[in-house]
Every structure is written in C-alpha cells, then in structure tokens.
Amino acid sequence: MATETTLEITLEVARYRPGVDTEPTLQSYQVPLREHWAILDGLTYVKDHLDGTLSFRWSCRMGICGSCGMTVNGEPQLSCATFLTDYAPGPIRVEPLRNFPVVRDLVVDIDDFMTKLPKVTPWLVREVQSPVEDGEYLQTPEELDEYQQYSMCINCMLCYSACPVYSLEPDFLGPAAIALAQRYNLDSRDEGADERRDVLSSPEGIWACTFVGECSAVCPKGVDPAGAIQRYKLTAATESIKELLMPRSRSRR
C-alpha cells in the first residue's frame, strides 16, 4: 500500500459485469500518483493490489498495439500514453470506449470494426505479381510521403469512439477503415483503387461523413482520417462526373 509520503489520485472506473449488473456503475480506487505512471499503470495497480476482478485490455504499454483505448475524463485516449499527473489532483474518470458494446468493465466488443476493415482491401493489390528475382518495387521519397502518415494507424479505434456519425449510423465504414483504404490507394505500388471504389463511395462509405473532424483530433498517431475522407470524396465525385460525361470510359473487369 501507499506509504505516508506517497501522493494518491482517485480513479473512478466504470464497472460492468454481464449477467450481474444491469448497467455500468462507477467504482473509485486510490492509486499512487507517480510521475511516470500512465492511466494504464494505475489500472494495473488496481488489478494487482486492490481488485483483481477489474478487466481491461492492454498489450504493449508503448502506444503501438492499439489495445488500451479508453474514455478518460470524457475523451478517447490510449491509456498507456495518458499520464496520471496531467489530471492531478483528480479524480480521473475511466470508462470504456464509446460507440462500442461493452463486454465487461473497460473491455469493448470490436467485432464491428474487425468486420469492416477487410472490406476496404487494406493490403497491396497487384494485377500481376512480379517474380522475386526482379527485386523490390521501387518508390521515391515523394511517393512514400503520399501515404506514409496513413500507414501510422494502429487500429486503436479512438476515431470510431470520437465520431458522432458512427454513433448515429453504425453502418458507417468509419474513419480508420477509410484512411487505411487511402493508405493503399495512394501507394504507388498498389493497383487496387478500382476494387476499393464501390465500398468507399457507397452511402455507408465516404458519403456518410459530414467532416466533423473529431477523428483527426483524437488520433494518437497523428493520422488525419478526416483529411483522407475529404480527399477521397473529391476523387469519387470526379470519377462520378467523368462517368456521367463519358459513360463507357471506365474499364470494369
């Protein structure tokens, strides 16, 4: 337990046990307020020392795995990259990510995102794969810059939690999936833009977005999904107009 000289901070943690609780309730825990402790360290302290029944998801503890997204004082955050001292003297309210069904305590059901993600074909598509002996697909630094920021996405789903459109329209493909589609569309080695087009330019794709921009504001990796979506809107609208003016120009396989 904390020594006399150790400062403490209160974590108000959302608890929900399926089959026992009808709705989430807040439970308060006192944890040591240490300079280098993130919210995740506070939760680990609770689990190790105060209440072993608390459930939350985490893995790398260094902002790469995207597992520990939570709502901290109302804002979607990676709990490993959000420090206790920034919220002193507290209390700090820790809740599960919004817009997702809660499985237990701070653990949310991410099936919806996992179903949507492969729909945008988020991998390099080549019409003909060149043999390994031919060497790498070369790319200039400028070509790398085109898509690099979108490749920083860690699938943490903070953008889905922040998106007001996703909360109103659960069918919306969502910020990260569209940004990842653009990550490959804008890659000079990729030839799959046509394959991604139907999904992206459907009503549940880019056209559902009303450019609120919260996705880009909360992204912990500096990706700009809102920008990716607006950029694709221009691409899709230009394609639609081309198609209207020259109906037979588009080669469909």
Place this chain on the structure above:
Amino acid sequence: MNRRSPEPFLWMLFSSGGMVAALMVPILLFLFGIAIPLDLWSPSHDHLLAVLRNPLTRLVLFGLCALALFHWAHRFRYTLYDGLQLKRYAVPIVVLCYGGAVVGSVIAAGLLLTV
C-alpha cells in the same frame, strides 16, 4: 451498387460553394461593408451599375449566389439529419434544402438580369 446516387454531385456543389464563398465573400464584405462606408473607395453609382451590367460580373455573381446557396442546402440538410436527428423526414428536408437553393438561385438570376 448505388452508381446513380446524386450525393457526389451535391457534394461537388457543396464544396465548390464553400470555396467560392470563402474566397469572394470577404472581398465583397470589405468593399461594400468597410471600404465604401468609410470612404476609402468612392465609386459613383453609375460606375458600379456599369460594372454590374457586364455579363462577366453577372455570371460570376450568379455563380457565387447559386453555389453558396447549394453549400448552405447541403450543410443545413445534414444539420437537420444529425444535429436535430430528423433523418426520418429525409424527403421533405431534401426538398426544402435543395429546393430552397434552386428557388434562391432563380431569384438571384432574376435580380442580376433586371438591374
């Protein structure tokens, strides 16, 4: 799937309306809201009327009015859909918004042609 959705065209009108309004409205506001009232620039009525009657001026002002109205229509439609959660009234909202933009554009054209 959904090849014939009007959304891309409505969005094009919305985004071009936003752009022309952002570029031109501040200039017009400066000229007619600040420069002329403060006598920084005092063109004669006849001079302004001559400028306004130039076909190019009419075309540019009509483009600004119509596109800005379609910008409003698109944004207001989604404000009603999401902000006020009225998506169940989608049909009357679409008629009100884009219909309003069409009516406004016709009025703008009428005014510009009759000055």
